[in-house]
Amino acid sequence: MIKRLSLTATMMLTVVSAVAGTITNSIWSPSGCGAEPSVPVIDQASVDAYNKSANAINDWQQKANAYNSCMMNEANSDNAIIANAANNQQARLKAAIEKIQTETTAIKAKLNKK
Numbered sequence: 001m002i003k004r005l006s007l008t009a010t011m012m013l014t015v016v017s018a019v020a021g022t023i024t025n026s027i028w029s030p031s032g033c034g035a036e037p038s039v040p041v042i043d044q045a046s047v048d049a050y051n052k053s054a055n056a057i058n059d060w061q062q063k064a065n066a067y068n069s070c071m072m073n074e075a076n077s078d079n080a081i082i083a084n085a086a087n088n089q090q091a092r093l094k095a096a097i098e099k100i101q102t103e104t105t106a107i108k109a110k111l112n113k114k
Helices: 002-016 047-113
Strands: 022-024 027-029
Touching: none
Parallel strands: none
Antiparallel strands: 022 027
């Protein structure tokens, strides 16, 4: 039992320690991934300019893939934190409702006997 509690506490700390994104005007943004890389412009002025553009696109693709991966990891972590918090609050409220119903039923039965 203690081992299970320890594992649960460790998992909760791992989830809570994750970087959380931000929500502004109903738009979620990651907060731990840095700035989203800007899409490069393809320069058609010359072959040399085009080749430089192609190099910039290759560099951008690598950065965009890294940013996307970070963003998805952060979004998944935020989703898990929100789901766990909501489930915990729901369980706490359900337990409180059940407790008060049980107490009310017991008191009502006691008073009806008098």
